[in-house]
Amino acid sequence: MSNRDWGLAPLAPLSLRPADEVMRLERLGSLHACRLSFVRTLMRQMGRQRWQVSRERFDLDENGYGTVIYRLQTPYGRYHGVMFAQPLDDAARSDRVIAEAWDVTFGLVEGDVDDSLLAQMAANVPLQEAGRQHPRLLVMSRANKSLRNFAHFVEALANGRQPDPTWLTRVGYLYRTTAVYGNGKFGIADFARLHENPDFRRPFSAQMAGVYLLRHFSIEQVEHLARCRAPETACELATELRRYLGIGNSTGLGMAPFLINHPQLIAQWVNQRETALALVQRQTPSEHERARLIALTRRAIQHLAETVTEDVEQTERNTTTVEALPDVLAWLESAPLEEDLWAQLVAWSERTLSLEAQELINTLLIELYPEQVDPLEEQMGVNENLDLQPDMPLMRLRQLIETHYSWALEYEYTSREGSYWFWYRSTEKEEPRLGVRHEEPGTEKEMLIAMGPRVAHSHAAICEFLETTPRAKVVDFLLAKPRHKEIIRRVQTLVKSTYGDIHANLWHQGMKPMHLLRTKLAFFGASRFDPKSDRWVRITLLQGAPLVEELNAEPEDLSHFDDWSFPLQPQLEKGCVAPAELSPQGDQSPQGERSPLQQSPSQQQRTAQGGMSL
Amino acid sequence: MKVSFNELQGLCRKAFTGIGFEDGDAADAADMVAWMQCHGFNAVDQLNRGLDFLLEEDPEALPEVIYQDGDLAVLDGHGQSVLRSISLATELGFAKARARGLSVVKIRRCRNRQLIMGYLSRLAGRGINITAFWRNSQEPLTEQVVGFRAGHPTPEVRIYSVRDVPEENEPNDGITLVMANHVELLPSLGADHDLDLLARHSEFDLMACRERALQEGTEVDDAIWARLKTLAHRMLVESSDASRSGAGAGVNDND
Numbered sequence: 001m002s003n004r005d006w007g008l009a010p011l012a013p014l015s016l017r018p019a020d021e022v023m024r025l026e027r028l029g030s031l032h033a034c035r036l037s038f039v040r041t042l043m044r045q046m047g048r049q050r051w052q053v054s055r056e057r058f059d060l061d062e063n064g065y066g067t068v069i070y071r072l073q074t075p076y077g078r079y080h081g082v083m084f085a086q087p088l089d090d091a092a093r094s095d096r097v098i099a100e101a102w103d104v105t106f107g108l109v110e111g112d113v114d115d116s117l118l119a120q121m122a123a124n125v126p127l128q129e130a131g132r133q134h135p136r137l138l139v140m141s142r143a144n145k146s147l148r149n150f151a152h153f154v155e156a157l158a159n160g161r162q163p164d165p166t167w168l169t170r171v172g173y174l175y176r177t178t179a180v181y182g183n184g185k186f187g188i189a190d191f192a193r194l195h196e197n198p199d200f201r202r203p204f205s206a207q208m209a210g211v212y213l214l215r216h217f218s219i220e221q222v223e224h225l226a227r228c229r230a231p232e233t234a235c236e237l238a239t240e241l242r243r244y245l246g247i248g249n250s251t252g253l254g255m256a257p258f259l260i261n262h263p264q265l266i267a268q269w270v271n272q273r274e275t276a277l278a279l280v281q282r283q284t285p286s287e288h289e290r291a292r293l294i295a296l297t298r299r300a301i302q303h304l305a306e307t308v309t310e311d312v313e314q315t316e317r318n319t320t321t322v323e324a325l326p327d328v329l330a331w332l333e334s335a336p337l338e339e340d341l342w343a344q345l346v347a348w349s350e351r352t353l354s355l356e357a358q359e360l361i362n363t364l365l366i367e368l369y370p371e372q373v374d375p376l377e378e379q380m381g382v383n384e385n386l387d388l389q390p391d392m393p394l395m396r397l398r399q400l401i402e403t404h405y406s407w408a409l410e411y412e413y414t415s416r417e418g419s420y421w422f423w424y425r426s427t428e429k430e431e432p433r434l435g436v437r438h439e440e441p442g443t444e445k446e447m448l449i450a451m452g453p454r455v456a457h458s459h460a461a462i463c464e465f466l467e468t469t470p471r472a473k474v475v476d477f478l479l480a481k482p483r484h485k486e487i488i489r490r491v492q493t494l495v496k497s498t499y500g501d502i503h504a505n506l507w508h509q510g511m512k513p514m515h516l517l518r519t520k521l522a523f524f525g526a527s528r529f530d531p532k533s534d535r536w537v538r539i540t541l542l543q544g545a546p547l548v549e550e551l552n553a554e555p556e557d558l559s560h561f562d563d564w565s566f567p568l569q570p571q572l573e574k575g576c577v578a579p580a581e582l583s584p585q586g587d588q589s590p591q592g593e594r595s596p597l598q599q600s601p602s603q604q605q606r607t608a609q610g611g612m613s614l
Numbered sequence: 615m616k617v618s619f620n621e622l623q624g625l626c627r628k629a630f631t632g633i634g635f636e637d638g639d640a641a642d643a644a645d646m647v648a649w650m651q652c653h654g655f656n657a658v659d660q661l662n663r664g665l666d667f668l669l670e671e672d673p674e675a676l677p678e679v680i681y682q683d684g685d686l687a688v689l690d691g692h693g694q695s696v697l698r699s700i701s702l703a704t705e706l707g708f709a710k711a712r713a714r715g716l717s718v719v720k721i722r723r724c725r726n727r728q729l730i731m732g733y734l735s736r737l738a739g740r741g742i743n744i745t746a747f748w749r750n751s752q753e754p755l756t757e758q759v760v761g762f763r764a765g766h767p768t769p770e771v772r773i774y775s776v777r778d779v780p781e782e783n784e785p786n787d788g789i790t791l792v793m794a795n796h797v798e799l800l801p802s803l804g805a806d807h808d809l810d811l812l813a814r815h816s817e818f819d820l821m822a823c824r825e826r827a828l829q830e831g832t833e834v835d836d837a838i839w840a841r842l843k844t845l846a847h848r849m850l851v852e853s854s855d856a857s858r859s860g861a862g863a864g865v866n867d868n869d
Contacts, residue, residue, distance in 0.1 A: 132615060148869060184624075187831060390708055428853040486641065489638070
């Protein structure tokens with residue numbers, strides 16, 4: 001292809017990967033956070049639009065209990081993060097939805113918080129699901145402490161020392177959320193209300209903003225405790241450690257029904273990511289971009305090498321990826337700089353690497369071209385409507401199923417293995433659970449989230465109906481067999497959004513629920529996947545993300561502000577904390593410090609001295 | 615108590631599933647109730663009044679086509695609530711209008727007729743003009759006319775009182791639906807008609823009502839809410855030590 005042809009290439013239709021490749025559960029379960037993930041897009045928006053965070057109230061006692069309010073000012077509106085910190089017995093600390101008390105509960109409020117609203121929130125937010133929440137709350141959430149990190153951080157800071165960064169490598173947060181509610185749950189604001197709100201109309205952006213404020217709170221609370229304990233010696237947390245501090249999330253099967261029940265939304269997310277990947281492969285690389293990809297790959301290698309999990313399988317996956325990436329570096333360094341280098345890289349990685357390594361390469365490639373990719377972040381939302389096309393010839397529907405849902409027709413659902421699991425909700429706070437069919441009670445109350453068997457069942461009924469009524473329309477069939485309505489309109493809708501259904505038998509004994517969890521968490525922007533079982537995982541959000549003080553400083557270099565993926569462990573030497581050599585901050589200067597232009601005077605002092613007396 | 619739109623829709627869907635609705639019907643019925651409630655039509659109260667009937671309905675007695683040709687269809691709703699499967703009768707009208715330009719569907723013997731507006735809103739959003747009307751037969755005789763412009767999910771609604779009751783005033787528990795591709799079918803009150811306008815809900819007013827419900831939540835009676843929760847509870851599986859392990863979490867979350 002000539003240069004001129006490549007110049008015209010963006011006008012040609014994009015060739016996206018087929019759904020049968022992308023939507024396989026194993027591949028979805030290998031996704032990494034990317035620059036279209038929600039925490040990344042939120043931080044970019046905050047930096048670009050110069051959002052400001054300020055402390056409006058800080059009423060914590062010497063134990064760190066009390067109320068804190070942060071103001072979040074955007075060009076469009078004003079919001080408040082209201083935090084309630086309370087004592088919690090260690091025995092009551094549970095990450096599960098069935099818990100009834102937490103170390104911190106909080107909400108993100110649209111508009112101002114007057115005394116009346118604060119009183120209403122104080123009476124209800126700590127109760128979470130058991131309370132009746134105010135309709136001006138956009139987000140409601142709760143979090144539990146990482147006790148070991150918390151104690152270590154308070155002790156170190158109280159003694160005027162910086163905590164050991166390796167503690168944050170093992171567990172990357174002081175708090176982990178156990179649910180972050182939006183969209184009308186328990187009386188809070190409907191997401192539909194935000195459709196015209198430029199701050200939070202993107203999916204999950206309000207939830208991520210709430211988590212960002214919690215991260216800031218965790219830093220301020222731990223410093224407050226250190227100051228209360230030893231006012232003479234206490235110091236602040238070093239900037240590099242603040243940045244390396246994320247917020248954890250502990251989650252289970254609850255994510256699975258969301259993925260299945262919002263297929264158009266999932267299709268939209270995957271479609272934007274695939275579009276980004278296709279756009280990137282059209283770009284003619286420069287030496288600068290090749291060098292940038294090599295640097296990002298090195299950072300990712302180190303990040304994964306530093307990722308700690310006790311889960312044997314995840315450890316193996318991380319190790320496999322880390323061991324494969326030097327080959328990627330060698331390939332990148334030796335390949336001629338041809339116009340289709342990125343397409344060659346993707347094709348080579350598909351032939352050579354594990355799924356997780358392939359998707360890592362894709363994630364890194366997407367990182368290279370912000371101008372091409374970032375506009376896609378405005379396309380992550382969608383109006384969800386599974387609409388019937390009643391006038392469609394039934395024969396046409398049959399053909400569509402056989403074309404687009406062949407994966408569902410290929411599975412078998414009658415053997416013990418093929419129908420092993422059933423999904424249900426428990427009477428305990430409606431917690432989603434998996435039961436073994438034929439062994440455990442409750443199959444008559446099964447949650448219908450396994451689409452494969454339902455599509456296959458409808459297909460069989462359609463074929464039978466067509467034998468006697470070959471010219472029937474869809475509505476004729478449904479008037480005779482109405483129970484197929486839901487699956488038929490789903491199919492009719494999703495053949496136009498082919499990334500909507502996950503190509504897997506969710507009943508199968510070998511099905512791995514962890515892949516479902518990771519799919520959604522990757523789009524949130526999670527890192528440090530740390531499975532605690534085959535259906536329970538802890539992750540970290542916002543580790544490496546810019547700090548409130550960096551946001552408030554109105555960053556001029558937004559590309560640097562945005563460059564925080566795959567965060568690396570800072571270095572603690574002689575009491576001082578320095579950025580890791582390969583981190584974006586480490587890249588800034590040979591001394592491993594950020595340029596003075598990017599730091600406030602207090603930050604410069606904090607970094608240099610490893611802490612400052614409070 | 616104040617509840618959100620999504621909360622109401624979600625609980626209704628679970629409650630309808632608990633009653634025994636098929637998955638698609640439960641979703642449609644929940645959409646209808648939530649749509650009506652946030653547009654100010656007190657659908658939750660209507661649902662509550664009809665709940666006992668709904669619980670006794672025969673789930674196998676589905677709407678049945680008595681007559682149809684290319685333009686017309688007559689269906690028997692078997693006295694059931696429009697919440698159960700009646701959406702397919704409206705879809706039949708939609709399919710005929712798409713194919714022939716205009717269709718008329720009569721659904722005889724059905725209850726909770728007003729709630730059908732919630733589903734017609736979806737059809738209108740798909741680009742069809744709709745008018746729906748129904749009369750009751752008790753005095754005062756009233757007639758409700760609902761008109762949707764194609765592409766507008768919010769209708770114009772008029773409720774009239776008919777002064778002169780026809781001599782042959784048979785029980786009237788049906789709905790008439792007229793759908794057209796290219797002709798607007800909005801309610802209007804002719805000057806010569808012997809009718810009194812009892813209520814008029816403009817598209818603008820109804821949209822404002824929805825906006826308010828999204829801003830402030832919608833008021834629902836506590837007892838009705840509790841009843842819906844009880845019905846939703848039917849689909850939950852009793853917890854046990856074994857089932858708790860089915861969530862896959864650890865036993866100690868201190869780290």
